[in-house]
Amino acid sequence: xxxxxxxxxxxxxxxxxxxxxxxxxxxxxxxxxxxxxxxxxxxxxxxxxxxxxxxxxxxxxxxxxxxxxxxxxxxxxxxxxxxxxxxxxxxxxxxxxxxxxxxxxxxxxxxxxxxxxxxxxxxxxxxxxxxxxxxxxxxxxxxxxxxxxxxxxxxxxxxxxxxxxxxxxxxxxxxxxxxxxxxxxxxxxxxxxxxxxxxxxxxxxxxxxxxxxxxxxxxxxxxxxxxxxxxxxxxxxxxxxxxxxxxxxxxxxxxxxx
Amino acid sequence: xxxxxxxxxxxxxxxxxxxxxxxxxxxxxxxxxxxxxxxxxxxxxxxxxxxxxxxxxxxxxxxxxxxxxxxxxxxxxxxxxxxxxxxxxxxxxxxxxxxxxxxxxxxxxxxxxxxxxxxxxxxxxxxxxxxxxxxxxxxxxxxxxxxxxxxxxxxxxxxxxxxxxxxxxxxxxxxxxxxxxxxxxxxxxxxxxxxxxxxxxxxxxxxxxxxxxxxxxxxxxxxxxxxxxxxxxxxxxxxxxxxxxxxxxxxxxxxxxxxxxxxxxxxxxxxxxxxxxxxxxxxxxxxxxxxxxxxxxxxxxxxxxxxxxxxxxxxxxxxxxxxxxxxxxxxxxxxxxxxxxxxxxxxxxxxxxxxx
Numbered sequence: 247x248x249x250x251x252x253x254x255x256x257x258x259x260x261x262x263x264x265x266x267x268x269x270x271x272x273x274x275x276x277x278x279x280x281x282x283x284x285x286x287x288x289x290x291x292x293x294x295x296x297x298x299x300x301x302x303x304x305x306x307x308x309x310x311x312x313x314x315x316x317x318x319x320x321x322x323x324x325x326x327x328x329x330x331x332x333x334x335x336x337x338x339x340x341x342x343x344x345x346x347x348x349x350x351x352x353x354x355x356x357x358x359x360x361x362x363x364x365x366x367x368x369x370x371x372x373x374x375x376x377x378x379x380x381x382x383x384x385x386x387x388x389x390x391x392x393x394x395x396x397x398x399x400x401x402x403x404x405x406x407x408x409x410x411x412x413x414x415x416x417x418x419x420x421x422x423x424x425x426x427x428x429x430x431x432x433x434x435x436x437x438x439x440x441x442x443x444x445x446x447x448x449x450x451x452x453x454x455x456x457x458x459x460x461x462x463x464x465x466x467x468x469x470x471x472x473x474x475x476x477x478x479x480x481x482x483x484x485x486x487x488x489x490x491x492x493x494x495x496x497x498x499x500x501x502x503x504x
Numbered sequence: 505x506x507x508x509x510x511x512x513x514x515x516x517x518x519x520x521x522x523x524x525x526x527x528x529x530x531x532x533x534x535x536x537x538x539x540x541x542x543x544x545x546x547x548x549x550x551x552x553x554x555x556x557x558x559x560x561x562x563x564x565x566x567x568x569x570x571x572x573x574x575x576x577x578x579x580x581x582x583x584x585x586x587x588x589x590x591x592x593x594x595x596x597x598x599x600x601x602x603x604x605x606x607x608x609x610x611x612x613x614x615x616x617x618x619x620x621x622x623x624x625x626x627x628x629x630x631x632x633x634x635x636x637x638x639x640x641x642x643x644x645x646x647x648x649x650x651x652x653x654x655x656x657x658x659x660x661x662x663x664x665x666x667x668x669x670x671x672x673x674x675x676x677x678x679x680x681x682x683x684x685x686x687x688x689x690x691x692x693x694x695x696x697x698x699x700x701x702x703x704x705x706x707x708x709x710x711x712x713x714x715x716x717x718x719x720x721x722x723x724x725x726x727x728x729x730x731x732x733x734x735x736x737x738x739x740x741x742x743x744x745x746x747x748x749x750x751x752x753x754x755x756x757x758x759x760x761x762x763x764x765x766x767x768x769x770x771x772x773x774x775x776x777x778x779x780x781x782x783x784x785x786x787x788x789x790x791x792x793x794x795x796x797x798x799x800x801x802x803x804x805x806x807x808x809x810x811x812x813x814x815x816x817x818x819x820x821x822x823x824x825x826x827x828x829x830x831x832x833x834x835x836x837x838x839x840x841x842x843x844x845x846x847x848x849x850x851x852x853x854x855x856x857x858x859x860x
Contacts, residue, residue: 324732353732
């Protein structure tokens with residue numbers, strides 16, 4: 247197989263005596279969507295935080311395309327190609343929908359220190375932002391203030407920010423949490439579209455088994471912070487390790503439904 | 505044209521636009537509309553405080569950074585012009601050198617303070633600025649050999665900016681609409697134009713890509729970092745910029761007063777005034793600086809007279825004249841502030857924009 251886009255080696259973090267992520271070594275390849283599953287508290291979001299840099303690792307390494315990014319700050323990792331959408335909606339609440347996306351486009355284009363030009367004169371940024379908004383079907387709400395959006399639209403915007411960033415590694419943390427049945431497919435279709443792009447690797451933390459079944463090329467299971475299983479979806483769901491880890495209840499039963 | 509002068513950031517409220525227009529016209533024509541030493545002095549102060557308050561708004565309202573050292577930067581600019589004019593002799597070159605070095609020193613000071621404290625948490629920055637500002641105020645009053653100590657410095661400016669300089673004798677007979685054409689008039693327009701350029705410059709900065717990043721930091725610095733902005737760099741840059749503009753406002757003040765002293769430029773009282781002006785006008789709006797500074801400076805200068813007159817009117821009625829006595833103007837100023845913050849929590853500008 248070709249060299250991975252993202253690799254974590256013995257990645258560990260301890261909070262006091264508690265090992266939240268325990269020696270996780272895993273490689274993520276291009277054009278692959280990896281679902282990360284496990285019960286609540288298994289360390290999925292913490293694992294994400296270690297990769298994107300919000301929490302410093304106690305030990306272990308994170309490499310992006312063969313280069314170590316362990317020493318880098320969150321913003322440096324973002325610019326290097328790690329993009330993250332958050333589990334709890336995490337936006338700029340008093341700015342408009344368009345401003346939110348345009349801020350990402352602007353970061354991507356490295357124009358943050360442009361002091362004396364009017365932001366509205368950068369039509370190329372506005373156009374790029376509008377293209378992204380069209381993809382997530384938020385174009386009509388572009389002038390709306392984010393805090394006035396519905397929960398579902400905020401989730402879509404969360405995904406829009408990540409799409410605007412267009413990173414090498416897309417990290418989605420329960421992207422459809424709390425979305426209605428008619429809205430969730432929009433986000434899931436977008437993620438499916440992203441899979442078609444070349445040289446991108448997608449990581450998805452998800453509880454819903456039907457979502458994982460349709461989208462995932464591979465599943466890794468975290469249990470008590472450690473990697474419990476890794477492989478093709480059908481194999482993982484059937485594997486002894488997983489069955490055992492969940493005391494014979496079967497993966498679907500153990501994961502529960504939201 | 506107007507759109508690009510105002511950087512696309514229009515008042516977005518008819519009443520606000522009218523109010524701002526009226527204030528700007530009054531300031532632009534102050535020496536002709538309100539001739540008199542005191543009125544023109546008030547107008548000049550309003551111009552200078554608009555710049556100072558706007559530069560503070562850039563930091564507080566846009567960047568979400570609380571600083572208590574803003575008067576220090578203001579003072580650095582004022583002392584820059586004073587020292588340059590004292591040691592280089594009177595001249596426009598001395599003003600330019602003083603203002604430029606004041607702005608550069610202020611920006612460097614801000615850079616050092618920012619790099620040390622903004623890495624951690626915004627509250628440390630507030631505390632450190634308080635400490636540094638107090639230290640500098642003490643230093644200035646102690647180093648009397650250089651700064652004139654508590655007495656401050658009186659210095660000479662170019663003749664063209666002084667009342668003794670007369671012009672336009674041949675064409676206008678020395679007066680225009682009954683106003684004497686002298687250097688003080690030129691000094692006023694020097695201050696007015698300087699303030700106008702600085703204000704429009706800041707309005708451009710807050711509507712630039714950089715300004716948007718500052719707003720993003722204020723809203724959610726965690727996410728700003730996660731979309732690739734190195735938060736500390738932007739905060740430090742905003743602090744330096746704000747400090748440099750505050751120093752330039754200080755330079756204008758020095759040019760206007762032809763005097764600098766710790767009380768007029770460095771005191772904690774002025775710092776509190778600035779805070780009040782930002783809050784009254786409306787944080788994070790820039791236009792709030794115009795409204796806030798105008799209301800505040802007018803109240804500071806004329807509330808006492810107004811109350812004296814009011815107290816005279818109600819003479820004979822028990823208690824009221826006492827309550828409205830001119831000596832109680834500070835009490836009423838305080839009451840006005842409490843009421844304005846209570847009724848306009850988003851400032852006058854925020855309130856007017858809500859209505860439209």
